Amino acid sequence: MGDVKKTKRRSKGERSKSRHIPERTCIVCRSTRPKRELIRVVRLTEGGVVIDETGKLNGRGAYLCRQRVCWEQALKRNALNHALRVILSADDCATLQTYAASLPERLEDPGIGRSRLPGTDNHDVRNCVEEQNI
Numbered sequence: 001m002g003d004v005k006k007t008k009r010r011s012k013g014e015r016s017k018s019r020h021i022p023e024r025t026c027i028v029c030r031s032t033r034p035k036r037e038l039i040r041v042v043r044l045t046e047g048g049v050v051i052d053e054t055g056k057l058n059g060r061g062a063y064l065c066r067q068r069v070c071w072e073q074a075l076k077r078n079a080l081n082h083a084l085r086v087i088l089s090a091d092d093c094a095t096l097q098t099y100a101a102s103l104p105e106r107l108e109d110p111g112i113g114r115s116r117l118p119g120t121d122n123h124d125v126r127n128c129v130e131e132q133n134i
């Protein structure tokens with residue numbers, strides 16, 4: 001707390017072809033946001049999952065909104081298990097729950113959690129992680 005380090009180093013793996021802001025999709029609500037507005041959860045190669053606030057860790061990652069509702073849904077629906085192809089341990093779940101508790105319940109975002117006008121379904125906002133049938 002209070003100890004926020006700002007590192008401006010760029011990760012070398014960034015693709016240079018895209019000038020636009022990279023976007024990622026929340027694995028729960030499927031909303032697409034600039035990568036930095038989402039929180040990355042990474043499966044470590046040695047096992048376990050961590051919350052990767054820097055976006056720099058190696059490993060298979062999944063993105064969630066910075067809002068508790070998405071994290072709760074993710075835990076409830078085992079969305080991370082699917083996305084990361086991992087079985088979360090009780091410890092992992094506890095870590096995620098603790099983190100979720102520190103987030104605002106919902107972001108103030110008209111695109112999320114509000115009912116849309118009827119007839120404006122759009123299905124084109126998927127998806128970087130496919131749902132998997134068990």
Ligand SMILES: [Zn+2]
Pocket residue numbers: 026027028029030031064065070
């Ligand atoms: Zn979300």
